[in-house]
Amino acid sequence: MTPVLRTQGLGKKYKRDWVLTGCTLDVPAGHVTGLVGPNGAGKSTLLNLAAGMLAPTSGTIEVCGGVPGSGPAQLSKVGFVAQDTPTYAGLTVAEHLRLGARLNQRWDDALARHRIERLGLDPDRRAGKLSGGQRAQLALTLALAKRPELLLLDEPVAALDPLARREFLQDLMEAVAEHGLSVVLSSHLIGDLERVCDHLIVLVAARVRLTGEVDELLSAHHRLTGPRRDETTLPADQEVLSASHTDRQSTLVIRTEAPILDPAWTVGAIGLEDLVLAYLARPADAGRHPALELLR
Ligand SMILES: Nc1ncnc2c1ncn2[C@@H]1O[C@H](COP(=O)(O)OP(=O)(O)OP(=O)(O)O)[C@@H](O)[C@H]1O
Secondary structure, three states: OOOOOOEEEEEEEOHHHHHHHHHHEEOOOOOOEEEEEEOOOOHHHHHHHOOOOOOOOOEEEEEOOOOOOOHHHHHHEEEEEEEEOOOOOOOOHHHHHHHHHOOOOOOOOHHHHHHHHHHHHOOOOOOOOOOOHHHHHHHHHHHHOOOOOEEEEEEEOOOHHHHHHHHHHHHHHHHHHHOOOOEEEOOHHHHHHHHHHEEEEEEEOEEEEEEHHHHHHHOEEEEEEEOOOOOHHHOOOEEEEEEEEEEEEEEEEEOOOOOOHHHHHHHEEHHHHHHHHHHHOOOOOOOOOOOEEEEE
């Protein structure tokens, strides 16, 4: 299946700083892809490039088979909710819906009205007078009702309360199941991503550190616990991502496609949060083995 988003050697530079570099990835259609990384890693930059709000400095990016932002047909395929969930402060909620209907050919008015009603947003209230979370909900409603092929969401749930967050993620999953929507969603809330994402991109310091299907990534990573041991003695096909040691015991997170044959290790599965943290904690230029860390 043709990817909904494809980048090759994509880079973005501000003055002398590369804030995204060598980014090569495919995002599959019809799935929810989580985009994670520390502050300043380049997540918003990647999403803005995909939305056509920024132009690349190097490399290529293709979204829904076209160049981002290249014309009305392309714009209608992509929905984007930027990090600050922009709305028009002087327009009412109802006016936003009318604007959405005018500007978008595939506008789903029933969905928009139903959502606004369910959220209890007053149609006559100006967006500038909504709370941060309510404004985010309005922006997300506009993006969903546009019925794009690809929805790009930059930390969409950050301002929502826990119940609203759960309901929004549910709405998102329904749109994926019913309309084949593709979503790329950046978030620092790994628990949320765990519930909705089946693909993952980890960006660290302007580079893609890890990308793939969540289940495959999880099954290639393991937690090893056993008698204290220097991790540099592990087989070459076991990449050590993190290591901690007490006087007697070592705990490692490793990546390997091969079976782990050493009987000294107790092998455990890791969850998405531990997987992501292992990559975030490890500098991109760390050698195959991180420095020995002693925990007492
Ligand atoms: N207009 C700009 N001019 C110069 N540097 C910029 C500009 N916009 C972003 N940057 C820099 O680009 C880098 C990546 O920023 P970006 O917003 O993409 O990170 P992020 O991963 O989305 O971070 P966060 O999790 O904090 O939202 C940062 O170092 C930031 O300072």
